[in-house]
Amino acid sequence: MTETTGYSGSGLVLVKNPHLDLLEEDVLYHLDLGTKTHNLPAMFGDIKFVCVGGSPNRMRAFAQFMHRELGLAGDAEDVADICAGSDRYAMYRAGPVLSISHGMGIPSISIMLHELIKLLHHAKCRDVTIIRIGTSGGLGIEAGSVVITDTAVDSSFQPRFEQVVLGDVVVRSTELDKELAEELLACSREIPDFPTLIGHTMCTYDFYEGQGRLDGALCSFSSEKKLAYLRRAYDAGVRNIEMESTAFAALCGMCGLKAAVVCVALLDRLQGDQIRAPHEVLWEFQRRPQRLIAAFIRKRLGLRPAGRALCPTD
Amino acid sequence: MTETTGYSGSGLVLVKNPHLDLLEEDVLYHLDLGTKTHNLPAMFGDIKFVCVGGSPNRMRAFAQFMHRELGLAGDAEDVADICAGSDRYAMYRAGPVLSISHGMGIPSISIMLHELIKLLHHAKCRDVTIIRIGTSGGLGIEAGSVVITDTAVDSSFQPRFEQVVLGDVVVRSTELDKELAEELLACSREIPDFPTLIGHTMCTYDFYEGQGRLDGALCSFSSEKKLAYLRRAYDAGVRNIEMESTAFAALCGMCGLKAAVVCVALLDRLQGDQIRAPHEVLWEFQRRPQRLIAAFIRKRLGLRPAGRALCPTD
Numbered sequence: 018m019t020e021t022t023g024y025s026g027s028g029l030v031l032v033k034n035p036h037l038d039l040l041e042e043d044v045l046y047h048l049d050l051g052t053k054t055h056n057l058p059a060m061f062g063d064i065k066f067v068c069v070g071g072s073p074n075r076m077r078a079f080a081q082f083m084h085r086e087l088g089l090a091g092d093a094e095d096v097a098d099i100c101a102g103s104d105r106y107a108m109y110r111a112g113p114v115l116s117i118s119h120g121m122g123i124p125s126i127s128i129m130l131h132e133l134i135k136l137l138h139h140a141k142c143r144d145v146t147i148i149r150i151g152t153s154g155g156l157g158i159e160a161g162s163v164v165i166t167d168t169a170v171d172s173s174f175q176p177r178f179e180q181v182v183l184g185d186v187v188v189r190s191t192e193l194d195k196e197l198a199e200e201l202l203a204c205s206r207e208i209p210d211f212p213t214l215i216g217h218t219m220c221t222y223d224f225y226e227g228q229g230r231l232d233g234a235l236c237s238f239s240s241e242k243k244l245a246y247l248r249r250a251y252d253a254g255v256r257n258i259e260m261e262s263t264a265f266a267a268l269c270g271m272c273g274l275k276a277a278v279v280c281v282a283l284l285d286r287l288q289g290d291q292i293r294a295p296h297e298v299l300w301e302f303q304r305r306p307q308r309l310i311a312a313f314i315r316k317r318l319g320l321r322p323a324g325r326a327l328c329p330t331d
Numbered sequence: 332m333t334e335t336t337g338y339s340g341s342g343l344v345l346v347k348n349p350h351l352d353l354l355e356e357d358v359l360y361h362l363d364l365g366t367k368t369h370n371l372p373a374m375f376g377d378i379k380f381v382c383v384g385g386s387p388n389r390m391r392a393f394a395q396f397m398h399r400e401l402g403l404a405g406d407a408e409d410v411a412d413i414c415a416g417s418d419r420y421a422m423y424r425a426g427p428v429l430s431i432s433h434g435m436g437i438p439s440i441s442i443m444l445h446e447l448i449k450l451l452h453h454a455k456c457r458d459v460t461i462i463r464i465g466t467s468g469g470l471g472i473e474a475g476s477v478v479i480t481d482t483a484v485d486s487s488f489q490p491r492f493e494q495v496v497l498g499d500v501v502v503r504s505t506e507l508d509k510e511l512a513e514e515l516l517a518c519s520r521e522i523p524d525f526p527t528l529i530g531h532t533m534c535t536y537d538f539y540e541g542q543g544r545l546d547g548a549l550c551s552f553s554s555e556k557k558l559a560y561l562r563r564a565y566d567a568g569v570r571n572i573e574m575e576s577t578a579f580a581a582l583c584g585m586c587g588l589k590a591a592v593v594c595v596a597l598l599d600r601l602q603g604d605q606i607r608a609p610h611e612v613l614w615e616f617q618r619r620p621q622r623l624i625a626a627f628i629r630k631r632l633g634l635r636p637a638g639r640a641l642c643p644t645d
Contacts, residue, residue: 034550043546046606047435047538074418102610104388105435121361121419124436124574127537134548172495181486182540183552183560223441224361226496232357234448234586236348238497246497260438272548292360296416 028143030134031273043139045132049102052139060099061140065113066314067133067147069126071261073107073118079150079307080109080116086311087112087320105129114314119149123222123264130268137274146197146317147269148277150306153218153259154228155282157251160294161211161302163309165201166193166218166278169262172227174219174253178267189267191220194275201277204313207322211305216256218278220263228258230290247286257282279306342457344448345587357453359446363416366453374413375454379427380628381447381461383440385575387421387432393464393621394423394430400625401426401634419443428628433463437536437578444582451588460511460631461583462591464620467532467573468542469596471565474608475525475616477623479515480507480532480592483576486541488533488567492581503581505534508589515591518627521636525619530570532592534577542572544604561600571596593620 037043042053050057070076077096084093089112099108100117106129108117117133119126126149137145155162168176169191178189198215205213225233229243250258262278269276281302283292292299312322351357356367364371384390391410398407403426413422420443422431431447433440440463451459469476482490483505492503512529519527539547543557564572576592583590595616597606606613626636 032548034545034547036545036550036554040546040605042605042607044605044607072418104386120434120436120439121442122434122436122438124536124538125434125439128435128539131537131539131547131549138548172498180540181536183543183556184486184563187551222438222495223445224438225442225445226494229497231348231350232354233348233445234346234452234582235445236350237501240350242497249498268548291354291356291358293356293358 030137030142030145032135032138033271037135043135045136047103047105047128048100048108048132048136050100050136057136057140061115061136062142063113064110064115064137064140064142065145067115067117067145068150068310069117069119069129069147070150071119071121071152075303076107076116076118077109080111080114082307083111083114083116083311083314086315087114087318119261122260123220126261127264127268130265134268134272134274145274147274148279148310149261149265150310151259151261151278151280152283152303153257153280154284154286155257156247156255156285157287158214158256158282158285159212160282160284161305162282163205163211163213163305164218164257164280164282165198165213165215166262166280167195167198167215168217169193169266169278170217170219170253170255171263172219172221174217174250174255178263180267190270191263191266192270193266193277197275197277201279201309201313204316205309207312208308213309214256217254218262218280219250219255219258221258221260224260228286232290244287251287258286279309281305344451344456344459346449346452347585351449357449359450361417361419361442362414362422362446362450364414364450371450371454375429375450376456377427378424378429378451378454378456379459381429381431381459382464382624383431383433383443383461384464385433385435385466389617390421390430390432391423394425394428396621397425397428397430397625397628400629401428401632433575436574437534440575441578441582444579448582448586448588459588461588462593462624463575463579464624465573465575465592465594466597466617467571467594468598468600469571470561470569470599471601472528472570472596472599473526474596474598475619476596477519477525477527477619478532478571478594478596479512479527479529480576480594481509481512481529482531483507483580483592484531484533484567484569485577486533486535488531488564488569492577494581504584505577505580506584507580507591511589511591515593515623515627518630519623521626522622527623528570531568532576532594533564533569533572535572535574538574542600546604558601565601572600593623595619
């Protein structure tokens with residue numbers, strides 16, 4: 018069974034669940050929000066951009082950066098965690114931008130996305146663009162390069178996401194928005210100090226054995242077998258490897274959200290497995306997708322390019 | 332290909348990776364620890380119990396509780412996050428007990444376990460018992476019941492974990508330590524104010540469609556189909572559902588760690604999907620596995636039962 022992607026003409030988010038209307042109250046448990054306890058349209062109705070990433074600290078830094086980039090009133094340092102009542106995810110807003118952490122891996126991002134999509138639905142948000150800004154392992158590219166995903170693929174390099182529903186496997190498309198990817202690539206030309214490219218992103222269920230690392234607690238394969246696998250991935254068009262993109266593409270696609278994945282490569286996996294760059298180098302790498310997305314959002318909002326100020330600080 | 336569980340006679344953790352000895356330095360990236368930057372034997376060599384759970388706040392509260400339970404010197408409130416340099420996981424210690432968060436889902440716990448197992452190996456820890464203390468959805472049991480897992484099963488109710496290695500699927504056993512489960516059940520008889528039982532635990536890759544919930548952003552099945560699936564799970568011996576146990580059992584088993592899974596049921600999934608109990612009720616539920624594990628650790632260490640004091644506070 019293959020399910021296809023659907024877009025809505027109204028710009029509204031498409032929840033595809035007939036049971037939802039029967040709920041007297043919808044408790045978004047892992048976000049610590051709910052339809053009876055919170056006025057979701059008032060809190061979120063004007064959101065136009067949702068940016069998600071694994072680390073709560075990074076998503077807080079991104080919200081603070083966007084606060085400054087958009088010239089919002091008040092102190093950027095004061096952004097408050099909207100989900101402070103839960104320590105599963107952290108959520109911040111800066112004007113029309115929502116910044117949310119999703120933890121690591123497909124199950125973790127999937128819980129957050131189900132509840133986020135319901136939140137956007139309850140809040141009656143329109144024309145929302147959602148972007149995952151993350152970290153990844155590069156494949157045949159320089160550490161610090163930023164990869165805009167054209168297609169998210171699984172560990173067999175196929176553009177599909179397998180979802181278990183009541184014990185049966187359902188296959189879903191992992192298509193992302195091609196125009197959005199091109200728009201982001203165009204924005205990257207304004208930021209000459211790091212390389213940005215478009216490529217396939219491979220999504221795995223773990224960081225060690227699933228990504229062919231030789232440095233986990235378990236490893237049953239040789240360095241040669243590892244490199245042969247990674248080279249096959251490269252030949253199939255994969256330029257980076259992470260752990261969320263297929264589920265993100267599938268869920269957002271089915272709910273009519275225009276979605277993109279923009280990840281920095283922390284290392285080149287053809288050169289090694291361990292992430293050994295100093296903290297300050299890694300932190301600067303992690304800012305790169307943020308700087309690209311800030312340029313994109315400023316452009317979409319009709320603000321002038323920020324030039325030198327376009328660098329988030331801690 | 333099926334891989335089997337192995338136990339070590341020496342009591343040492345078994346890393347099964349010949350490449351590890353060739354590393355000049357092992358950076359445990361997501362824990363922000365390393366063999367060159369930290370003296371791991373001095374920091375962790377005397378650890379005998381490792382307790383893991385999804386939420387960082389809960390694992391901090393558990394470390395503080397154990398600090399008091401073991402009558403350790405100093406203020407329990409002062410327990411420090413050993414992984415403070417990373418916001419991926421939180422780690423605390425109280426005497427011989429290490430308390431670590433693992434986030435949500437198999438990929439997230441798998442990264443933590445690979446790095447934890449290497450940490451225990453580098454630190455030359457012996458005779459370590461590892462217990463996951465978590466939350467879950469119950470199946471045909473009262474909310475607040477504590478389930479000690481005898482067998483972790485997948486969404487087809489089979490005791491197996493499928494790990495992708497270089498694009499191929501490897502099937503692993505999800506056996507847990509039966510004696511440990513019985514020892515924990517015996518401890519539970521000292522805590523009469525909540526029900527504790529032994530049963531199968533089903534582990535899924537998501538919280539909504541994979542667990543048959545009717546309240547996600549997507550739902551393609553009827554309430555009848557959902558209940559039929561959950562009843563089949565119940566008939567197969569499943570008493571609760573969570574998102575980490577198969578990977579936890581497989582990884583710990585392969586590395587010779589005696590492992591148990593002890594989760595409280597936040598609701599009975601045969602009665603509903605939404606977690607709607609008040610925060611204070613849920614918080615008290617989440618303390619129950621902690622209280623059971625504290626009784627177990629006190630017994631193992633030859634301390635007298637704590638009696639009335641056996642209740643963690645925030």
